[in-house]
Amino acid sequence: MSESSDPQSGLSNLLHEERRFPPSEEFAAAANYSEQAYEEAAADRLAFWETQARRLDWETEWSQVLDWSGAPFAKWFIGGRLNAAVNCVDRHVEAGRGEKVALHFEGEPGDTRTISYAELQRLVCQAANALTELGIGKGDRVAIYLPMLVEAVVSMLACARIGAIHSVIFGGFSAQAIYDRVLDADATLVITADGGYRRSSVFPLKPVVDEALAKFEGDTSPVRHVLVVKRGGNDIEMTEGRDLWWDEAVARQPEQHQPEFFDSETPLYILYTSGTTGKPKGILHTTGGYLTQTAYTHHAAFDLHADTDIYWCTADIGWVTGHSYIVYGPLANGATQVIYEGTPDTPHKGRFWELIEKYRVTILYTAPTAIRTFMKWGEEFPSKFDLSSLRVLGSVGEPINPEAWMWYRRVIGGDRAPVVDTWWQTETGAIMISPLPGVTAAKPGSAMRALPGVEADVVDDQGQPVPNGGGGLLVLTQPWPSMLRGIWGDDDRYRDTYWSRFAEQGYYFAGDGAKKDDDGDLWLLGRVDDVMNISGHRISTTEVESALVSHPSVAEAAVVGATDPTTGQAIVAFVILRGSAADGGAEMVTELRNHVAKEIGAIAKPRQILVVAELPKTRSGKIMRRLLRDVAEHRSIGDVTTLADSTVMDLISEGLAAKGGKAAED
Template sequence: MVEATDDTRAEDLVFDPPAEFAANAVAKGSLYADAAQDRLGFWADQARSLLHWHRPFTQTLDWSEAPFAKWFADGKLNVAYNCLDRHVLAGNGDRVALLWEGEPGDSRRLTYAELTAEVKRAANLLTALGIRQGDRVAIYLPMIPEAIIAMLAVARIGAVHSVVFGGFSAESLRARIDDAEAKLVITADGGYRRGRVSPLKPAVDAALESGDSTVEHVLVVQRAWPDDEELAWTDGRDLWWHEEIAQVDWEHEAQGFDAENPLYILYTSGTTGKPKGILHTSGGYLTHVAYTHRNVFDLHPETDVYWSTADVGWVTGHSYVVYGPLANGATEVIYEGTPDTPRPGRWWEIVQKYGVTILYAAPTAIRSFMKAGREIPQQSDLSSLRLLGSVGEPINPEAWLWYREVIGGNRTPIVDTWWQTETGGIMISPLPGVTAAKPGSAQVPLPGITVEVVDDKGRPLGNDESGLLAIPEPWPGMLRGIWGDPQRFIDTYWSKFPARPTGPVYFAGDGARRDHDGDIWLLGRVDDVMNVSGHRLSTAEIESCLVSHPWVAEAAVVGAHDETTGQAVVAFVIAKARHADEANAEGATNELRAHVASSIGAIARPRELFIVNELPKTRSGKIMRRLLRDAAEGRPLGDTTTLTDATVMQAIADRLKN
């Protein structure tokens, strides 16, 4: 294994695509030239070639009311038809669409013909319950087939879904239901998580207990509820999915809707504390996710078995579990549970069981596997894998190299993807059959996408310079607004930089730099970039440096107020199990602080460094650095309801007080 001690050295490590992979790759280097020659024409070609249009469009982009874009606006299509019916009509009805694995070990297999029939019937059920075009439906389900069926059924009738992650509290659910003014909630009695039943219907009951909600019905999937416990039920409002769906017809004809018909609202955190309802529409979004899924993941739908490990409650689940893969006719794995239930190697057993060829996962998960040790994945046959992907946050070079060596057998390309809930689909990524990959770098914008690294005034920066990530040209998958708050949409995303002759510039909220080759390295959110004695330091860069130390499995770095330097670096580190003794010995924290100083510079040396047993993480695996900043600066802890285990954060706070 080649080791990288920091990002600078990682810039000099490159991995060319295997010759056989490159020869058979879906995406060719000519895509860049095609897009550069006529960007809008390129996107029009993608929309026409990848999708079925009930009424063809004649205008690609209307940017006359920027930043409110309209893509393919005079065209009509049906999102669910594109994901289902057309594959059946093309003779692929017997192809497996979903290979579902429940956490307890139960499984289900749905072909495209079977999935299409289920979605048609669900669409008829929604219509029978009074759901019409434009109505909002909240979906609060575990990772079961009904979650995907529900999303596609809502899309099929032109309604708007708002999927809420099943780990969110009743209070968070209530806020999202109220903001979207949902008429219907689709939930389950419960789901399995870490060997236990996670109650969902009770959370819906609590969210609606005030009685002043717009919700008319709650549709409940029977999944997991103890036989000896009574499930609360409100007659007239609550309905069993299996009972209601048995009463409706199997046939449903999909009609075309305007390309700008709203498809979904997905809530994401905002700086004000109020979640932002990110709005995506149909034609441009589906074009973007189908194009990126096909080319970034080198999808060969006849032979590949694709697995994105994301939950449908997050945007990765929307774009690269539901809409992108199914629009491309992919066969995909869906898993309900956690990576380590009931055994630490559960993911790798699933890869072996289904012959997964493409795996898309988060760096947090990859680092947790590193912490547990390579002997666990090595117990399973992973030889079917031919492509690996990373999503959700910048991946440090050592995790990238471990991923490639241990999971990919030192042969698979890795696509390190950058994008956001707001962008809808992948924006920066290697093309696996074209790009010589660098560990830890998202590298280049995809063909058809324009991305720049700019200074605080919006002026483009050159190579070997750090700045802010900006998108100066509209793209098909872009958000169309914040639900119910157009001014917040403008203020949040389009007011950071001066407008250009081509229109306003989108601010991604992330820092980035270009290396000497011009490749892009993400530095994390701007509020995760510290200013220490006038020097901009990336928390992601320091975290990468710490994880490169042989003792360290995972690290989180925050900036804390310092009277002398403005901000100071505070680090929290989890040690690898086999190095626990060294990491907990006297002087260990000083060695790790010195490692940072020698690798990056004395200015980056952590003022404080703590060896901890665990880091505060949400149920999706994201580290809550905001809470670590609160603790480091001695403030009361903020809301911890989204954490997997709130006691982790309290233990860290108590440690700092002492």
């Protein structure tokens, strides 16, 4: 395309993806779902959700599927009673599958545990009895600050079993983050560990909890007890009367526990996510609708065959992906899965592929950031291991660019495993938009269309649907079972944050931008915050990143908008180059700028391209674009405590200083 072409048509070039990957006839014939699922959901959406709910065990069935009269506060499966832990554990044991493996645990140092459903039931019952002994009951809040251990799964299920509300805090968060969450939820118990393993060393957890609780003045802390799992072996202090070792408090408990069944709308968990005001938002999920949709979407989007599949989601339980697709969805479906404590490069960069070979993993669910990191490391690492067991690949967390999608399919999936690029959020609770691997002719980089039972659209600023080929704001037009039931303790914030933008239409605004291609399939463009306004044209950071990564010399890219006196915002790109390309200097930067102009249009040509060795990422693998904006706008660097490696920003700043504070630009 010439640089004088219409920029809006140029920006859509990336979405004119000609490659198609339909499922094989053999895969489609054995798949859990067919095109008929879309037809059934379209004919009677609520009846479709009832069918999915009946995949669970209910003590009492509902009298009404949906009550939307109090919109935007929904109630699903009204009058129904169930227990999430019973559905995830007990019912499989009672059905004679107690000896089936539930969890293959692999610690970073190489220690392992294999937990059957019968053993998981015993562990959950003991933990439930221990929580009860500590005075925890229905509606009480329990903060969980643990590494990826079996005890993390057990803790969540034990809370669910007794009707307590768990609030999992990612094991890399700071004392201030713990304090904020404990305070907001009024948590009376914290479950933690002495430490956990990360990159061959022990990182402390209990000392961080101690620091957090010390922030409460006098006797104002709501926390009565701290349960501590022995893992790291690091020295810690135990406060008499408050702190208890998990082994001593749990192991002596009876292995039986009589579960109580709870109303469908009983709160299950609070999960805090960042907010624009700085105060974390406590996303509230309840039991019946959430469990219905996580179990259904796990069964559908990954084509799970529980009797034969070995499933591995590489997320941490501290994020919603870990809640929905490690704990509740897979276990409700009776799956066998791998959980791994450590990082993908410890003790070597082939660790993930080694585990896939070891456990014969058939379904892998990971993040685009991880995939791009693997691309940067090179094909030699996965090529050393037998990955032929893989039959479905999943992507989660952010839009995946087409080149990463193709690499994932070719190198990891052997050019035969379907790739399901899933879109959803902490707030939605479960997958909303995704290919169905036995149905969809997938397009690299596209999440395709809403799953059966889900209603999504792309609208303009006035809430009007955009035509095929157009872009705008992603909305959900009908309530769904796993939707958040509010923000903990702040109903007004819930309305304002998610429902005020299109209050007239009654749409939930997801905060993400999207485009429809000429077929009406959806391409996610990331947060609207990550949409730049260049000379009046809305350009997604994802589009520019995809263009950069499509160049053979680029391993990874992150793009931000920086204030510009001429254009309002200008594009600043940070790129990691492959191998020898890193020596290309100014010529390579010029080549990349021209490449973006060729792929998208002159309007999207970056003002600056900064070559870096690493990008700042959180421990969950998300790029911290906020910090890159600080660099691009020559501001002091903000808080780096959530970064996996806080030295990355020092390296970037030093690299810029060595270049005189700027990089190649016009």
